[in-house]
Amino acid sequence: MTRALIGLFAPREKLSRAALIAAGITCVSLLVRWNSTELPCLAILLGWILSGSFSHLAISELSWERAWPVAERLLWRLRIFAAWLVGWVPGLALLIAASALYALGVVSARTWAGIVFHTSCILGLVPLASAVSYRLSQRKQGSPSAVALLILLPDFFLAAIAPPFGGESSSVSTLLGLAVVVGGVTGAAGFLLTPTSWARPRIEPAQGRKPLWAARQLLARVATLNPLRRAPIARFFFLNGGRHAVFGWVYLLFVTVLARFEFPALLWYLAATIWFQAYSGSMYRDPIPGHLPVSRGRVLAYLLAPLAVSLLSGLWLERRSPQPLRGLYVQAYYDDWRREPIGKGLFSEKNSRILVPSSSWRASWGEPPLVTTPEGVSRRPAALAVLPGLPLKVYNPYDARLDDEPAFVNYQVSRALSAQWPLPVSAADVERACGALRRGRMSPACLNGEFSTGYHQPRAWLAVECWLLCLIALFALRGQLQDPRSRNRARRWSGLLWLPPAIVLPMAIEQVGKNDPTTGLGPGFQGAVLLGELTRVVERAPVAASVIGLMLLAGTYGYVARCFARTESRPSARAHIV
Amino acid sequence: MSVLSVRDIHRSFGKVQALRGVSLSAKQGEVVGLIGKNGAGKSTLLKIALGLLHADQGTVQVFGLDPRQRPVEVKRRIGYVPEDENVFARARIQQLLELHAALYPSWDEKLAARLLGALVRDTSARVDRLSKGQARRVMLACAMAHRPELLLLDEPAGGLDPSARREFLELAIALLNDTGSTILFSSHYMGDIERIAGRVIVLDQGQTLVDEELDVLKEKYCVALLPSLAPDQLAALEALPGFLRQQARGEALYAVFALAPDAAAATLAQRLDLQDVRCARVNLEELFIHLVGGPA
Numbered sequence: 001m002t003r004a005l006i007g008l009f010a011p012r013e014k015l016s017r018a019a020l021i022a023a024g025i026t027c028v029s030l031l032v033r034w035n036s037t038e039l040p041c042l043a044i045l046l047g048w049i050l051s052g053s054f055s056h057l058a059i060s061e062l063s064w065e066r067a068w069p070v071a072e073r074l075l076w077r078l079r080i081f082a083a084w085l086v087g088w089v090p091g092l093a094l095l096i097a098a099s100a101l102y103a104l105g106v107v108s109a110r111t112w113a114g115i116v117f118h119t120s121c122i123l124g125l126v127p128l129a130s131a132v133s134y135r136l137s138q139r140k141q142g143s144p145s146a147v148a149l150l151i152l153l154p155d156f157f158l159a160a161i162a163p164p165f166g167g168e169s170s171s172v173s174t175l176l177g178l179a180v181v182v183g184g185v186t187g188a189a190g191f192l193l194t195p196t197s198w199a200r201p202r203i204e205p206a207q208g209r210k211p212l213w214a215a216r217q218l219l220a221r222v223a224t225l226n227p228l229r230r231a232p233i234a235r236f237f238f239l240n241g242g243r244h245a246v247f248g249w250v251y252l253l254f255v256t257v258l259a260r261f262e263f264p265a266l267l268w269y270l271a272a273t274i275w276f277q278a279y280s281g282s283m284y285r286d287p288i289p290g291h292l293p294v295s296r297g298r299v300l301a302y303l304l305a306p307l308a309v310s311l312l313s314g315l316w317l318e319r320r321s322p323q324p325l326r327g328l329y330v331q332a333y334y335d336d337w338r339r340e341p342i343g344k345g346l347f348s349e350k351n352s353r354i355l356v357p358s359s360s361w362r363a364s365w366g367e368p369p370l371v372t373t374p375e376g377v378s379r380r381p382a383a384l385a386v387l388p389g390l391p392l393k394v395y396n397p398y399d400a401r402l403d404d405e406p407a408f409v410n411y412q413v414s415r416a417l418s419a420q421w422p423l424p425v426s427a428a429d430v431e432r433a434c435g436a437l438r439r440g441r442m443s444p445a446c447l448n449g450e451f452s453t454g455y456h457q458p459r460a461w462l463a464v465e466c467w468l469l470c471l472i473a474l475f476a477l478r479g480q481l482q483d484p485r486s487r488n489r490a491r492r493w494s495g496l497l498w499l500p501p502a503i504v505l506p507m508a509i510e511q512v513g514k515n516d517p518t519t520g521l522g523p524g525f526q527g528a529v530l531l532g533e534l535t536r537v538v539e540r541a542p543v544a545a546s547v548i549g550l551m552l553l554a555g556t557y558g559y560v561a562r563c564f565a566r567t568e569s570r571p572s573a574r575a576h577i578v
Numbered sequence: 579m580s581v582l583s584v585r586d587i588h589r590s591f592g593k594v595q596a597l598r599g600v601s602l603s604a605k606q607g608e609v610v611g612l613i614g615k616n617g618a619g620k621s622t623l624l625k626i627a628l629g630l631l632h633a634d635q636g637t638v639q640v641f642g643l644d645p646r647q648r649p650v651e652v653k654r655r656i657g658y659v660p661e662d663e664n665v666f667a668r669a670r671i672q673q674l675l676e677l678h679a680a681l682y683p684s685w686d687e688k689l690a691a692r693l694l695g696a697l698v699r700d701t702s703a704r705v706d707r708l709s710k711g712q713a714r715r716v717m718l719a720c721a722m723a724h725r726p727e728l729l730l731l732d733e734p735a736g737g738l739d740p741s742a743r744r745e746f747l748e749l750a751i752a753l754l755n756d757t758g759s760t761i762l763f764s765s766h767y768m769g770d771i772e773r774i775a776g777r778v779i780v781l782d783q784g785q786t787l788v789d790e791e792l793d794v795l796k797e798k799y800c801v802a803l804l805p806s807l808a809p810d811q812l813a814a815l816e817a818l819p820g821f822l823r824q825q826a827r828g829e830a831l832y833a834v835f836a837l838a839p840d841a842a843a844a845t846l847a848q849r850l851d852l853q854d855v856r857c858a859r860v861n862l863e864e865l866f867i868h869l870v871g872g873p874a
Contacts, residue, residue: 291628291660292681293653568631 020089028097031115032106040094040115091119296565304473304557354400354412355517358508358528359535360419361394368395373411373427379404386526394529464535465509467549472502474556478563505531579642581606581728581760582627587636589622589784596622598784599636604760604777606727611775611792612764613862615870618781620764621661624732627762628658640728654682657726659717661733661764672701674720682724690723693749711742718746722753729753731763735770743767747774768863778862782870787822788836792862800839801868802846802857804831811850818845823869834868 026043094115102112362368364383372378381399386392398416400409410427417425479498500523507524508531538545580603589597597619604610612620625631626638629645629652638645645652669677671694679685691698697712705713718734729750735743751774753759765771771778771792778795780788788795799822806829807815815824820837835842839857846852860868 291630291653291656291658292678293650294681295650566632 024093024097027094028101031098031101031111040098095119296567297561300561300564304477308470354396354398354409354416356396356398356416357517358511358525359532360396360398360416361525361529361532362397363392363394363529363533366391366393368393368397371397371399371412371415373408375407377405377408379408384526386530394526464531464538467553468505468531468534469509470553471556472498472505474553474560476502478560579606580604580639581608581641582762583637583639584623584627585637587623587626587633587638589619589626589631589634595784597626597633600781600784600786601636602779602786602789604728604762606760607754607758608777609754609761609775610763610777610779611771612762612779612781613766613768613771613866614764614781618870619784620781621732623781624658624730624762624764628653628656628730655727657721657724657729657759659714659721659731659734661736670702670704671697671716674705674716675701678720678724685724687723689725690719693719693723710737711739714738715742715746718749722749725753725757725759727757727759729759729761729763731761731765733764733766735765735767743770750774768861768866772862780866780869787869795862795865796859798836798838799859799865800835800837800842800857801860801864802833802835802842802855804833804846804852804855805829806831807850814850818849820845825868825871832868834865 023043027040030043031040098107098112098115098119101107102109363386368381368383370378370380379399379401381395381397382401383393383395386394398412398419400412407427410430413430414425414427417430475498504523504527507522508527511524511528512531538549582602582604584600584602587597587600588595596617600619600623602610602623612623614620622631626633627640627645629638629640629649632646640652641655643652675687675690678690679687694701694715697703697708697715705716708716714734714737721731722729731750735746738746747770750761750763754761754774761774763775775792777791778788779786788799790799804815804824806826812824815821815833818835820835820842822834822836824831824833826832835845835857837845839859842857843855846855846857
């Protein structure tokens with residue numbers, strides 16, 4: 001019987017297992033490829049989120065299972081065991097894989113220590129959190145997702161706040177962790193509060209709360225003045241009041257606080273898109289457009305209006321706000337303390353002497369062009385494939401390898417600075433200004449006195465990010481309109497194709513916005529390079545690019561509108577879950 | 579003129595055929611009850627009538643219009659309560675009322691208040707914090723307060739206690755009297771159907787098994803209790819005029835005929851040589867069980 005119960009409680013759903021397996025494979029492959037803690041941990045965190053959401057931890061079954069002739073203690077142990085399975089199996093697998101890779105010399109000790117630390121935190125917290133959440137679930141009814149989040153919440157939080165062991169840039173995991181925290185708190189609040197507010201007696205205002213009560217009454221009266229006008233606003237709040245929309249708001253808030261952006265307009269774009277992902281999702285979950293006499297075209301306009309407002313305000317902000325003085329933030333290393341490359345035979349930004357932000361990298365179809373100094377020394381920069389097997393590559397045109405001579409490094413630094421500054425900088429200038437340093441960071445501070453004058457970041461005539469985000473948002477919406485009952489399974493799942501670009505684009509914008517040469521390589525970095533290329537194309541032919549962009553947008557909008565008009569309402573409460 | 583006209587509708591969900599050639603029409607002021615087992619296609623039919631789902635084959639006309647071509651115009655004249663689902667769970671009652679008042683030009687605030695009953699005293703309550711019965715009441719108020727010409731109710735009384743169900747039925751009848759609305763509603767409560775429906779449609783496995791006036795159904799349908807029959811006799815039974823369904827239960831065999839009891843007994847005696855067979859009229863619930871009560 002115990003075996004049967006274990007089978008019942010264990011995460012048996014295909015999606016749950018698939019999420020865990022996919023997370024494990026992604027994590028290990030990222031670990032091998034990038035030799036960093038950040039991306040592998042993100043993969044495993046996402047795997048845990050998805051697996052926890054899909055797994056069989058629904059507390060609605062509690063009353064049912066408690067009616068069985070089984071000791072409650074056994075039920076409790078089995079529940080905890082199920083939670084451990086969700087939390088521990090991928091953690092242990094990751095530990096074993098990371099240790100094996102470390103033993104083989106593929107990953108560094110620092111990375112291995114970071115993985116061990118993150119995983120240990122999670123392994124330690126899973127039993128604790130699951131025990132607490134089980135007790136909570138016995139007390140009151142709540143949503144299964146709230147319980148899953150309660151179990152997972154402390155894990156993510158610890159993982160997010162523990163960058164000292166290897167998170168190169170902890171902002172992504174911090175954002176993710178905080179979003180989960182807020183989502184969990186929201187869910188937990190709904191879970192802990194008694195859901196029967198109607199049964200409570202109407203509370204008359206206490207003396208101390210009278211002003212607030214009076215304000216609420218006033219608002220209620222104003223609300224009834226012109227219901228016709230207020231209806232769209234009410235509908236807007238229906239769509240944005242849900243817990244799923246919280247993630248978008250949280251992202252907006254924490255990106256503002258944490259992300260150290262140099263370009264506020266990029267922040268607007270980014271936040272607007274993230275917000276829209278959550279916002280448009282609610283459209284499909286709430287069958288509001290279904291039976292009411294509202295045309296689909298109008299509903300689509302409602303859905304897209306906040307996004308359009310956000311993006312247009314971002315565009316306006318970009319045009320109107322004073323651009324920061326922006327020098328190319330270069331790190332150049334002349335010493336040989338890095339002689340031993342990190343990650344044997346692996347591509348790593350740390351194997352280069354010169355680090356530049358992603359916006360200064362270039363894309364090439366095939367091998368990158370040779371760099372030749374006036375003295376005739378030629379080097380080909382190391383390149384990184386955007387996708388394995390694809391000839392589209394990104395490379396640092398100012399790359400200087402560890403075995404290059406200081407003269408070549410000077411030449412590359414001078415090129416890097418000349419590309420960004422309005423004045424030509426020669427290798428001799430670099431040698432004269434910074435040769436004495438010979439070590440460490442070479443930044444505008446090194447050359448400030450001689451070259452740094454007023455510099456303005458060139459603007460794309462129509463911001464590339466703006467219409468790219470619009471496109472992604474439209475395709476995201478289109479993806480959510482897939483018919484879940486379609487006979488064609490591939491077609492049903494094709495709705496998720498928008499996910500990779502929707503994830504990579506904000507990461508790319510974040511990379512561009514940071515203007516930081518030390519940010520780790522990854523999908524966001526490669527996306528940022530491609531974004532930079534596209535921006536350069538737009539700058540070269542702004543009118544033509546804008547016309548094409550607008551036509552593309554209009555066409556996509558028409559396509560999505562047509563799909564939206566044809567979409568059926570979901571046939572039942574659960575059938576829309578793909 | 580038909581308010582609702584459905585012709586030869588087919589609809590599949592993957593490999594499952596939910597509707598297979600269903601046709602029906604409803605005139606102004608008519609109350610049509612849809613009954614059938616779970617999965618018979620009742621909700622699908624209602625959603626197709628409203629334009630929420632599309633038919634794979636067949637035509638639908640509401641007020642002479644195609645609900646897919648003229649959705650807003652059609653929906654403005656329809657009230658709809660979905661099955662066991664609070665579509666605006668996070669909204670407050672006041673917000674819902676405002677939204678519906680804005681969407682329906684014929685919205686009647688007094689009727690909405692009447693339909694809400696005691697709930698009207700605290701319209702700041704969120705729908706998901708209401709009891710199931712109260713939430714259904716809000717949904718009914720939203721569906722009925724604009725005095726729709728066609729009311730589509732999908733299990734409207736599901737989960738309601740008997741007194742709430744009775745109250746709802748009375749409200750529906752009052753609306754019918756006030757505005758002459760056409761009502762098409764599905765229910766598993768035969769008592770409710772008998773109370774307000776003028777016509778009954780029995781759906782079984784996506785097909786219309788019976789479409790009759792309730793009075794006719796009560797008068798002209800009967801169930802015959804037969805002894806177990808040999809296979810050739812069974813084949814002969816199924817070929818009899820007026821025969822609908824047969825089900826074996828234990829040693830006995832129940833056969834449903836669209837005939838008056840005397841006529842059914844005479845037919846059985848004449849064609850199958852079964853003398854003194856007991857044929858009787860039964861109530862709607864019994865008839866339903868004998869018609870569709872077997873394995874799906």
